[in-house]
Amino acid sequence: MAQWELKGIAASEGLAIGRAVVMHEEAGPQGIAFIEVGQEEAELKRFAAAVARAADELELLRSRMASDGREQEAEIFEAHLMLLEDEELIGQAQESVRTERYTAESAMSDAAEKVATLLASLDDAYLKERAADIRDVSRRVLRALRGGSGAETAGIASGQNGAEKSILVAHDLTPSDTAQLDPASVAGFVTAIGGRTSHSAIIARSVGIPAIVGAGTALDEVKDGQLVIVDGKAGVVLVEPTDSELAQFSELQVEQAARRERLKAFLGLPTVSADGHRAELVANIGSVQDAQQARQQGAEGIGLFRTEFLYMGRPDLPTEEEQFAAYRAVAEVFGGEAPIVIRTMDIGGDKQLPSLQLEQEDNPFLGYRAIRISLDRPDLFKTQLRAILRASAYGNLKVMFPMIATLDEWRRAKGQLETCKQELAAEGVAYNERIEAGIMIEIPAAALLADRFALEVDFFSIGTNDLVQYTMAADRMNPKLGYLSDPLHPAVLRLIEMVIRAAHREKKWVGMCGEMAGQPVALPILLGMGLDEFSMSASAVLPARELISTLNRGQLADLADKVLELEDANAVREYVEQHVQVLRERE
Structure with a gap:
């Protein structure tokens, strides 16, 4: 058996084998610092210069991605540029400098954390993961305030193990970090936090880098140079695998490469x-x-x-x-x-x-x-x-x-x-x-009245995430109720079958937009x-x-x-x- 095994969220499929490169988080401002009375305008100018520098870096990164044909990454950094004009983020930071006499660093960090915390608290997974984008933009502005640049993190793109591929291990990877990864030298990555809908996970999938997120604090025990296997489909990390495990996963890598070509x-x-x-x-x-x-x-x-x-x-x-x-x-x-x-x-x-x-x-x-x-x-x-x-x-x-x-x-x-x-x-x-x-069919009442709705609507789309939650009276975000949050339960399947049958009687089409629609067994x-x-x-x-x-x-x-x-x-x-x-x- 491997020295130990970690579990996380499968963010980007594929198998990766390499030596761990542990990334350490940049330290942000500790607590709130203040400027002297009368220094507000000078501090606002310093802040504006840092925001402008961050915008120049993002525009350069966006242009490079676009010219390389990586349109998806280019769009992400275009969204980051828009955040640098956001009133809730930049405007709030400016207001803190102006009225509270925060330093630019404290104002930026405080405003970003408030917005990021709000987004992270939401039930919607997509919106929850936008918190990472807020923190990424904030980190870029803070670096500019310190006189650094985005290039400081570019070293992660090529790994640190010479000819051998690396597995990046980090508390989190920002979209900026992830977009600069070079698949020729970085085999995969593992983070302690994050979800499947984060921009880092999306970028990893788009460039074909196996990734696991949300592996938790156990990841802190991984050391630089340790041999690591990342199974991006199962969400499993093996640290210091045995020779037999290494041979097994190497063979699986070959099989997966063949399947990707087949697809x-x-x-x-x-x-x-x-x-x-x-x-x-x-x-x-x-x-x-x-x-x-x-x-x-x-x-x-x-x-x-x-x-x-x-x-x-x-x-x-x-x-x-x-x-x-x-x-x-x-x-x-x-x-x-x-x-x-x-x-x-x-x-x-x-x-x-x-x-x-x-x-x-x-x-x-x-x-x-x-x-x-x-x-x-x-x-x-x-x-x-x-x-x-x-x-x-x-x-x-x-x-x-x-x-x-x-x-x-x-x-x-x-x-x-x-x-x-x-x-x-x-x-x-x-x-x-x-x-x-x-209409979306996500409330059991609508499913039970599908025959009546079908006379009037043009189509149905079944939202199984909420349909399961309401049918089983089980909060899908509560891990203790996971056994109830299963779209394959016959009670849910009966509602789905009822909706499809009612729609087809009236020659209307039916879609499904819940996660169930992509599950092989479903x-x-x-x-x-x-x-x-x-x-x-x-x-x-x-x-x-x-x-x-x-x-x-x-x-x-x-x-x-x-x-x-x-x-x-x-x-x-x-x-x-x-x-x-x-x-x-x-x-």
Whole structure:
């Protein structure tokens, strides 16, 4: 056995073997320091110069990424440039210098930590991981205040072990750090904190570097120079492996490389089962750069555009023009007839917006959120709907309303959409008059009334993350309730089957945008039930397309019926793995 084994979150698939290079965090300001009375303007000028220097560095990094064809990384640093103009971040720091007489370093550190802490406290994984971007930008400004530059961290790009590849070990890696990694010398990385949706994880996937995040404090025991194996699929780190483990993982590396080459053959192909049934594989995104990554990884469109990122981390609300530009940009990434499903804002409860001044709630998951806010604030709702409609002139956009529980909510939302259409027509503004409008099925009440909704909506998209949570009365963020938070539970599967059947009776299509849509063990069930669209993380698209190409949809209808009669999720999982040969072969 290896000297010891660590577990973390699988952030970027692949196997990496190399010598550990331990990175130590840069120390930030300790406590709050103050300037003398009368030094405020001089300190603000020093701060402005540091921000300008940080902006120059980011622009250089963005340009280099763009010229190298690394558009996704370029978009991330473009977003970092925007943070240097953010009122909640830079404006708050300036205010602290001006009114509290903080030093520029203290003001920057304090403002960044407040915004980052707010984002990190949210339930939404995508928004939670934006905290790392805030801290990255802050660290760059602090370095500029000390007279350093972004180049100080560039040494990590080439490792420190000569010809031997390195495994970087760190408390965290910023997007800036990760974008500068050279896969020719850095085999992989492991961090103590972080999640799958962090920009560092996204960049690692885009450049093909195996990575594990969230490995915890046990990572502190890893020393420079120790031999390390990173299994980016299983989320396992082996420190000082045995000769037999080293040989085993070396062989697996060869097999995985062959599989990656095999998957490339599915790029640009339609998703077709072994018996000729056509399905649609699309991606879940939260930004333009996510859309670019999704297209590069073979997605046929977007099944869920989470628009919350436009609202978060700012003191004001996004304008119609800002939203229009974002929606149009995503449409233009895919172009033509590729479907782009835009979900109206899903905010409220635990996702606090200073500009909305939402009241604190005892049970935010069952509270004032999503469509409930939109219908209560037509000014806010119409701004977003007008932007979506205007962008629909540039692609095959569809609008989707979240957290719909009643027919009245759907009708009121659709009524607002029609009002916005009439306004734009009167103004002579172009939009797609036949834009499809649908709802997310994530509340059991909506699933049970699917036959009624199907008479009126254009489509359904099943949000299994919340559907499981509400069906099982189990907070999906509570680790003690993990045994209940399983989309394969027959109670959940029965609701899904009910929704698909109701939609197809009315010749409406059904998608799924929850994490279940990309799980290999769930794909045979969903295909057998007749799900039309599978929306998942970009990295899951090609493996899912390959798997579906081996499955016979006609034969899976019986399997889908059988699992509905089983008594729990474990029984369902075992039944599918026993009866679907390709899954047995992958074990």
